[in-house]
Amino acid sequence: MVQNKSAVFLKYPTEYPATGEHMEIQSKELTVELKDNDVLLRNLYFSLDPYMRGRMRNAKSYVPGFQIGEAMSGFGISEIIESKNETFPVGAIVSGLIGWQEYSVIPGASGLRILPGARESPIPLSTHLGALGMPGLTAYASLKIIGQPKAGETIFVSAAAGAVGQLVGQMAKKFGLRVVGSAGSDDKVDYLINELKFDAAFNYKKNGTILENLKRAAPEGIDIYYENVGGETLEAALEVMKNHGRVIACGMISQYNTQEPYGIRNLSHIVSKRIVMRGFIASDFVGESEVFGKDVGSWLINKEIIYREDIADGIDASPEAFLGMLQGKNFGKAVVKIADL
Amino acid sequence: MVQNKSAVFLKYPTEYPATGEHMEIQSKELTVELKDNDVLLRNLYFSLDPYMRGRMRNAKSYVPGFQIGEAMSGFGISEIIESKNETFPVGAIVSGLIGWQEYSVIPGASGLRILPGARESPIPLSTHLGALGMPGLTAYASLKIIGQPKAGETIFVSAAAGAVGQLVGQMAKKFGLRVVGSAGSDDKVDYLINELKFDAAFNYKKNGTILENLKRAAPEGIDIYYENVGGETLEAALEVMKNHGRVIACGMISQYNTQEPYGIRNLSHIVSKRIVMRGFIASDFVGESEVFGKDVGSWLINKEIIYREDIADGIDASPEAFLGMLQGKNFGKAVVKIADL
The missing domain is CATH 3.40.50.720 (NAD(P)-binding Rossmann-like Domain)
Known part of the structure; x- marks a missing residue:
């Protein structure tokens, strides 16, 4: 049983959301009892994106809304630290939908994708939430x-x-x-x-x-x-x-x-x-994924394009970083770093 | 030399145009001296369309603006009554861009298209300004x-x-x-x-x-x-x-x-x-003209679709009919009939 800090959604905002009123950091105890094919993630980075404001509504959209009392969620990069899934072994670096929290149990490893060679690559992990994401x-x-x-x-x-x-x-x-x-x-x-x-x-x-x-x-x-x-x-x-x-x-x-x-x-x-x-x-454009990864991957490695990120440090900083992104205060892609690899 | 009644554009309107202020009927003398390839038209019908409001502006658009002091203009159906153009003989029924007037000289017969069989067809001539236009x-x-x-x-x-x-x-x-x-x-x-x-x-x-x-x-x-x-x-x-x-x-x-x-x-x-x-x-869709003419022509003849027109009678009625069309008073395609065939 571990303490698991999360950024929890509290209330639907009508204008800009505010820390404390619409979201807050809570520490909850996490009991890990994996079933077959489940994995436990230690989360490293997660992405803050403008479309997430739309998930703070009680309305139908192309992505489901945030649930009140639950951790907010989005795309992240994580390390697998326990596994009952042969395809997703301990030590693998994955991307996928995770909670804004330190640890996540992913039933059936649903939606996760292994990032091959991510530990050794010169491209920083967070890039998979931005230029390569x-x-x-x-x-x-x-x-x-x-x-x-x-x-x-x-x-x-x-x-x-x-x-x-x-x-x-x-x-x-x-x-x-x-x-x-x-x-x-x-x-x-x-x-x-x-x-x-x-x-x-x-x-x-x-x-x-x-x-x-x-x-x-x-x-x-x-x-x-x-x-x-x-x-x-x-x-x-x-x-x-x-x-x-x-x-x-x-x-x-x-x-x-x-x-x-x-x-x-x-x-x-x-x-x-x-x-x-x-x-x-x-x-809508998943069909472009392969040519995208090839083109943009080589442009990044050859420094033909550059990519600036605005990385908030630690889960505690995430509500303010999210609000700042909505207000345009971020300079570059808004990302939260939860832990070092 | 004949008298030629025209609906003349007088002034740019800022809201709805008004008869007398922004357009009026004038009768001018027309001297017909055709050069090689010119034709003289006796106009039968012309079309009133919403896009024409955009031609009452002194601004760039996809169609040139109406000229102050000149007849307004648009798509019409006419009979050729004098011709120095072998392709466009006297008696032919044509469609093309004409002035809102009884007679028009068209230099080089520019932009005219002969409507083959139009005299004998069960489809009324005005249809070429609407369902077939x-x-x-x-x-x-x-x-x-x-x-x-x-x-x-x-x-x-x-x-x-x-x-x-x-x-x-x-x-x-x-x-x-x-x-x-x-x-x-x-x-x-x-x-x-x-x-x-x-x-x-x-x-x-x-x-x-x-x-x-x-x-x-x-x-x-x-x-x-x-x-x-x-x-x-x-x-x-x-x-x-x-x-x-x-x-x-x-x-x-x-x-x-x-x-x-x-x-x-x-x-x-x-x-x-x-x-x-x-x-x-x-x-933008001229490439569709052939299949359009075939499909819609047969639908009209077989009465699989019907088409209602709102025909104003005579050039004198055209300014009011144009204003009525802008205000939605027309019931069906707005057309002005200038003369019988």
């Missing part, structure tokens, strides 16, 4: 399949220093596009320009409206908008979009924590400019 | 290509008694869909249910909000939304749309005559329900 597949597959990028075109990426945005921008450069990004701080804008080599970037909180900033950064208009934020940014993107533009609707984080969503007034551009706007989730 | 191709091609309809699915069509809507609904029935429509009068709703055999229909001006009406008419939700109106109706459609829904963005007429467009607040459904929304114009 769901955000990476999201960026790679949606840009290719929905975006249909053509060399010489211009793409605008919002939340461009975020988990998905920084990958989209660098991939779009590889495809020969002019890349414009927005972010919420001058530090992030510097990173986009100087580290990621974006062609233009702006801080959406400064120097006039978002539309004014976007017109300066993309005076010829845009062909593709990679949508992570919604609201006023989406409206500006539709305004400057060229005929036959594509909107890759990955997320709308500005709309997740408000009871008064922003009203988009210029959707008639979708008709007159013959725009396609398409939503998706990463699992 | 641009609205027909619009309905047929966009429903098939963007809608990807599957038997058993539910489609919701707004402006369902209009030029495009009535065709979409009947075609969708042929493809095995459950068809729900909205319209702006009880007469139109009766027509949808009793003549066009829609499964459900409602008057969007009555019995609660549009969303309440739509939920009653489509309690299981919708798979496809055929968008002709925009605004509150689009918001309601997104609200009840199922996962992987498709929005065929044909028009947003509710937004064309206002300076205060409606703000759509629930676009985050596009992400969470993985919706595709796509705008288009009929000419």
Whole structure:
């Protein structure tokens, strides 16, 4: 029997969730009695993602909601420390859906995937939650399949220093596009320009409206908008979009924590400019997994793309880190480190 | 030299255009001096379409704007009465872009198409502006290509008694869909249910909000939304749309005559329900013209689909008929008859 610290979901928030009121750290005793095929995980990292705000609702969505009184959950990286499953031996490093907690029992090892060579690889473990994980597949597959990028075109990426945005921008450069990004701080804008080599970037909180900033950064208009934020940014993107533009609707984080969503007034551009706007989730594109892993794995090892993470230290820090991610305070992919390997 | 009555564009409107202020009938003298390959047309019918409101703006769009002081223009049906073009002999019936006027000189017969057998056909000439014209191709091609309809699915069509809507609904029935429509009068709703055999229909001006009406008419939700109106109706459609829904963005007429467009607040459904929304114009689908003409021609002759027109009588009536169409007063495809064959 061990003490098992968890980040527990307490209550449905209507706007931004708060530590203490909507989630808190609890320490519970864990009795481990594995049945056939079960495994016990020692959790190392877990991922904080904008879509999780949608799991804090008592409503039908593409992922089930968090259960009140239970640990929050999401994608993580773990080490198997007890096993009654031959396919998943003790010592294996796995990824899969885990609780936000120090230890997890996974009945039947359900949904786990072994990461071969992960202990020895030069690629850090946390990368499997980011560039080589769901955000990476999201960026790679949606840009290719929905975006249909053509060399010489211009793409605008919002939340461009975020988990998905920084990958989209660098991939779009590889495809020969002019890349414009927005972010919420001058530090992030510097990173986009100087580290990621974006062609233009702006801080959406400064120097006039978002539309004014976007017109300066993309005076010829845009062909593709990679949508992570919604609201006023989406409206500006539709305004400057060229005929036959594509909107890759990955997320709308500005709309997740408000009871008064922003009203988009210029959707008639979708008709007159013959725009396609398409939503998706990463699992729609599992068919791309293999080519994604090959391409992005080699780009990372050869340092042709870089990937910044914002790693919170310890399970105790996870509620604040989650809130910070929803508010855009993270700089890079938001991850919580629970333990060293 | 003949007198040539025309409907002339006077001034850019900001909201609904008005007869006298933004357009008026003028009679001008027409001197006919044809050069090689020119033809003189006696115009018989022309089409009134919602997209024309967009031509009353001093702004870039997919069609050039109306010129102040010149006749308004659009698709029409005409008889050739003088010709210096061997391909287009006197007596031929043609369709093409013409002025809203009694006679038109078409340099080089540019853009004209002969309608073979039109004099003898049981199909009325005006049908080439509607079910067999641009609205027909619009309905047929966009429903098939963007809608990807599957038997058993539910489609919701707004402006369902209009030029495009009535065709979409009947075609969708042929493809095995459950068809729900909205319209702006009880007469139109009766027509949808009793003549066009829609499964459900409602008057969007009555019995609660549009969303309440739509939920009653489509309690299981919708798979496809055929968008002709925009605004509150689009918001309601997104609200009840199922996962992987498709929005065929044909028009947003509710937004064309206002300076205060409606703000759509629930676009985050596009992400969470993985919706595709796509705008288009009929000419994007010229590749479908042949199969369209064959299918719809035979459906019309065999009375498998019916098509209602609202025909204004004479060029003098055209400004009021255009305004009525923008306000939804037409019942069926809006057409102006200028002369008998």
